[in-house]
Amino acid sequence: MCRAACALAAFSAFSAAPAQDYPSRPVRVVVPSAPGGGFDQVGRVLAQKLGEQTGRVFVVENRAGAGTLLGTQLVARSAPDGYNLVVGGLSNIALNMGLYREPGYDSLADFTCVGLVVSHSYTLVARKDLPLASLAEVIAFARANPGKLNIGTSGPGTGQYIGAAIIAALTGVDIVKVPYKGAQPVYQDLLAGRVDLFYDNTTTTRPYVESGQVKALAVSSRARAPNMPQVPTITETGVLDLEMETWFGLFAPARTPRAIVERLRAEVDKATASAEVRSRLEMGSGRSLRMAPAETEMFVKAEVAKWTGLLRRAGIQPE
Known part of the structure; x- marks a missing residue:
């Protein structure tokens, strides 16, 4: 029994040795x-x-x-x-x-x-002159007018693309996805009125929202963003139950x-x-x-x- 206990103790000490010396190089x-x-x-x-x-x-x-x-x-x-x-x-x-x-x-x-x-949460934003004031209004308009609204995306596989695709699919609407190479080109066209919507991370959207260059429709977190408390969550809008x-x-x-x-x-x-x-x-x-x-x-x-x-x-x- 002593032999087994000693062996176990030795093994434990050997196993712990790498951690004691870690890290020993970059x-x-x-x-x-x-x-x-x-x-x-x-x-x-x-x-x-x-x-x-x-x-x-x-x-x-x-x-x-x-x-x-x-x-x-x-x-x-x-x-x-x-x-x-x-x-x-x-x-x-x-x-x-x-x-x-x-x-x-x-x-x-x-x-x-x-x-x-x-x-980090995402925020769905719209060009400032889009005559739709909420996510519910966007979905209602898109349902009545298939293909009339568009949304900028940063390409398949990105959170921007996936979020936009899931919102459209789960609400059964047709919103045209416009692919871009990165977020900044989307904002250029969003501010110029050539793109209607963009689903992007809140950290990036926040300065545009606060400056009034775009309007925020909903955030994707389970609770409202502390720095944008006036913006409802997607779930709060009643359009769909989604947390991302x-x-x-x-x-x-x-x-x-x-x-x-x-x-x-x-x-x-x-x-x-x-x-x-x-x-x-x-x-x-x-x-x-x-x-x-x-x-x-x-x-x-x-x-x-x-x-x-x-x-x-x-x-x-x-x-």
């Missing part, structure tokens, strides 16, 4: 998108703070390509040693599971969530040693306890996320199931 944080935007902001804020806390360098590596597939695939296939991490979010962790037949990874089987840190937020966190390959994952979780939790870090992640309109590991796991599983189902209901078939 840690790669892959951002599966180009510089700028939500993924990049989260990656850089966390990398800087984790580096300060551990005394080691956390290197941000932008790996854009095929939407968010390329960078996410890279980490899924990397050594599960704690030195390869990826910024995960609604797009690459949940939406891609329903958008692609063979995404090259399984979000639930190939990754462990180190921690979720922030969530683009969330972000840090993920590691699934077989990363538990002790290292726990060390990373502790460091991320310490980082997000900082008011300065939370402010940089929230960017004025987001809300901080701090969950226990079990709660995080349930949340990610629920999001994958939810969006895979909603994509099918919206008629969006995997490529």
